[in-house]
Amino acid sequence: MTEDIKIPEENExxxxxxxxxxxxxxxxxxxxxxxxxxxxxxxxxSIKAVDEALAANRIIxxxxxxxxxxxxxxxQDIYEFGxxxxxxxxxxLSDGRIRLLVQGEARARIAKYTQEKPYFxxxxxxxxxxxxxxxxxxxxxxxxxxxxxEKFEKIAEMxxxxxxxxxxxxxxxxxxxxxxxxxSSQLNLKLEDQQKxxxxxxxxxxxxxxxxxxxxxxxxxxVQQKIQDRAKGEIDKLQKEYYLxxxxxxxxxxxxxxxxxxxxISDLKEKIEKLDAPENVKEEAENQLKRLENMYPESAEAxxxxxxxxxxxxxxxxxxxxxxxxxxxxxxxxxxxxxxxKDVKERILEFLSVTKLKKKLKGPILCLVGxxxxxxxxxxxxxxxxxxxxxxxxxxxxxxxxxEIRGHRRTYVGALPGRIxxxxxxxGTNNPVFMLDEIDKVGSDFRGDxxxxxxxxxxxEQNDQFSDHYIGLPFDxxxxxxxxxxxxxxxxxxxxxxxxxxxxIAGYTVNDKFQIAKQYLIPRAIENTGLxxxxxxxxxxxLKRVILEYTAEAGVRNLERExxxxxxxxxxxxxxxxxxxxxxxxxxxxxYLGPPVFLKEKKLQQDETxxxxxxxxxxxxxxxxxxxxxxxxxKGKIEITGNVGxxxxxxxxxxxxxxxxxxxxxxxxxxxxxxxxxxIHVPEGATPKDGPSAGITIATSIISCLKNxxxxxxxxxxxxxxxxxxxxxxxxxxxxxxxxxxxxxRRVIIPKRNEKDIPEIPxxxxxxxxxxxxxxxxxxxxxxFKK
Numbered sequence: 183m184t185e186d187i188k189i190p191e192e193n194e195x196x197x198x199x200x201x202x203x204x205x206x207x208x209x210x211x212x213x214x215x216x217x218x219x220x221x222x223x224x225x226x227x228s229i230k231a232v233d234e235a236l237a238a239n240r241i242i243x244x245x246x247x248x249x250x251x252x253x254x255x256x257x258q259d260i261y262e263f264g265x266x267x268x269x270x271x272x273x274x275l276s277d278g279r280i281r282l283l284v285q286g287e288a289r290a291r292i293a294k295y296t297q298e299k300p301y302f303x304x305x306x307x308x309x310x311x312x313x314x315x316x317x318x319x320x321x322x323x324x325x326x327x328x329x330x331x332e333k334f335e336k337i338a339e340m341x342x343x344x345x346x347x348x349x350x351x352x353x354x355x356x357x358x359x360x361x362x363x364x365x366s367s368q369l370n371l372k373l374e375d376q377q378k379x380x381x382x383x384x385x386x387x388x389x390x391x392x393x394x395x396x397x398x399x400x401x402x403x404x405v406q407q408k409i410q411d412r413a414k415g416e417i418d419k420l421q422k423e424y425y426l427x428x429x430x431x432x433x434x435x436x437x438x439x440x441x442x443x444x445x446x447i448s449d450l451k452e453k454i455e456k457l458d459a460p461e462n463v464k465e466e467a468e469n470q471l472k473r474l475e476n477m478y479p480e481s482a483e484a485x486x487x488x489x490x491x492x493x494x495x496x497x498x499x500x501x502x503x504x505x506x507x508x509x510x511x512x513x514x515x516x517x518x519x520x521x522x523x524k525d526v527k528e529r530i531l532e533f534l535s536v537t538k539l540k541k542k543l544k545g546p547i548l549c550l551v552g553x554x555x556x557x558x559x560x561x562x563x564x565x566x567x568x569x570x571x572x573x574x575x576x577x578x579x580x581x582x583x584x585x586e587i588r589g590h591r592r593t594y595v596g597a598l599p600g601r602i603x604x605x606x607x608x609x610g611t612n613n614p615v616f617m618l619d620e621i622d623k624v625g626s627d628f629r630g631d632x633x634x635x636x637x638x639x640x641x642x643e644q645n646d647q648f649s650d651h652y653i654g655l656p657f658d659x660x661x662x663x664x665x666x667x668x669x670x671x672x673x674x675x676x677x678x679x680x681x682x683x684x685x686x687i688a689g690y691t692v693n694d695k696f697q698i699a700k701q702y703l704i705p706r707a708i709e710n711t712g713l714x715x716x717x718x719x720x721x722x723x724x725l726k727r728v729i730l731e732y733t734a735e736a737g738v739r740n741l742e743r744e745x746x747x748x749x750x751x752x753x754x755x756x757x758x759x760x761x762x763x764x765x766x767x768x769x770x771x772x773x774y775l776g777p778p779v780f781l782k783e784k785k786l787q788q789d790e791t792x793x794x795x796x797x798x799x800x801x802x803x804x805x806x807x808x809x810x811x812x813x814x815x816x817k818g819k820i821e822i823t824g825n826v827g828x829x830x831x832x833x834x835x836x837x838x839x840x841x842x843x844x845x846x847x848x849x850x851x852x853x854x855x856x857x858x859x860x861x862i863h864v865p866e867g868a869t870p871k872d873g874p875s876a877g878i879t880i881a882t883s884i885i886s887c888l889k890n891x892x893x894x895x896x897x898x899x900x901x902x903x904x905x906x907x908x909x910x911x912x913x914x915x916x917x918x919x920x921x922x923x924x925x926x927x928r929r930v931i932i933p934k935r936n937e938k939d940i941p942e943i944p945x946x947x948x949x950x951x952x953x954x955x956x957x958x959x960x961x962x963x964x965x966x967f968k969k
Contacts, residue, residue, distance in 0.1 A: 555737020689736025816859025827872025
């Protein structure tokens, strides 16, 4: 605010106020006596008051209103003290406003409001000052006046908005009251303080007030100068934006105010104090917070530290799910969710029992191995429900980057912890049931070997100090119950497999699938398609036909799809208005699913020379495998076809070598091996086949062909052969026996060392089956050849 100073002359005419005068309320400013001030008048009431003053003696009362935002002030909204003033100049503007130049004449108090509408008119009580010479005041007052002059001159030097000419003019003033009014108009004071100075009629009291205000102003300017010097020393010349923000921060610090960043820092500090974590974690968090406080808030590193602190705070370092272990309740949950799977359920109940007796127990690492669709993944959810823990799952299929497991180092842009700690954070507890799906499909490339990174996480002896590259602090995974799933074990690295307890889940039998469909799949398909139980009925014969002729799998995933397909077609009929009870019978099944897709391999129609029936294991379950051998004139060569792998080809060569070495015992002419070529073929050439378990089947086929002796079609066989004719054990016996039974074969030759696996085959599969245990190929030939 700039005002013109008027130094009164001794012969100037005194204003005599005897009548009421018009009054104009001012917004946000205060006029002091002997000051000139330009005003802009826009309110209609104020313009009328000015017109009244100009028509009379140009005298007008100017009083500040209490609140600047008040548009139509009343008597209660206006201060009592103001300044009686004289209008020096007036100019009407194009927008309807009036520009005035007014000069304050004397302090005055409103004694009475004589008019409020259409403008204010008041009677006033004028306060004429009787200035004394400086020497007439007490020595203390004279000293204070001198100090006020020195302080104002110091402020004028620090504040460039005060003109030098004004400072020079003020040095000549010896009147205390007049000097105080000038200083009051030049200081950047609040309206309340300006009004207080205006209402102070005693010159000495006014001088004391000015002295206090000048002291505060000097302190404020000194702090401001200090802030500017400090900010300049902390910042590079090129970072102008940062410099300005540092200034704002320092100003707020001095005023005791807080900005958004300060609020963020205090919020993080409070969270770290409440963090339930080991001491080394809290110490690291506090160190990172100190770095963040001293860092440019918009820098990339500051964002990295904030993200890192969020992870440290949100990880459940010591937060665990409270579990109430009830063995009977857990068993009922597992039985309700899954049919059969006896071995898995027993292992889970054993773990619960041990946990109940021994409170602190490291979580086991289970590996569920079995073909697709047998319920490995859904079993993990049931285990979590039985334990009363959170369930999290990640799929490892196709992962080739080690950082997916152990995280990226914080030096990389966009770095994050590995997926293990990400899921732990999402679970919110440090003891969830953690499923690592498809662990047999983990790959490796130039980015590292994820399976090697899993070694630490899945080792109960060291996973209590699991180190993630991003977090950089040990996290306790010993309370986590890890469950891994795989279709096969061959692709899992040995060191990793050694850390897991393998539980095999064999493929389901026809009866298993039938029960699962009745108890789980059909009700789920009805619910998912919006049907009611009263809308559909699937007969048992139709259901078995769906299992045998429309699906070919060890699990029940495709079976569920076919059942859902039936329900969808019925749902469409009902949606079109054809509502009734739909009975799906064996005869009407093709109307919903079309012709049968799979026809199970049946046993041979008759005994054939050179054709033996073998059994094979696949990821989809057991299969019946026919091995054919044909002899022809030649030079003793052997050819193997049918898309067989290297191991199976080696088995064929081993079988031929055994036949050559024992031709006398087998009653085979020696010249047969030099005058004949053999062609071994395994039908369904489009399907890849490999493995050693077809060894005795190939040997039987070759010897049958060379001896011209037919093989009994009622016998299926499986077993690996050595050069000396020994029969070695095989795997997947349950699936192979099931395949034989579905093909109508009731006699199976198995290796003697596989006798221990027979009790694990369900009783319904073993029913009406005969098992022949052999340890040498001679025993196989005795059983397989027709007498």
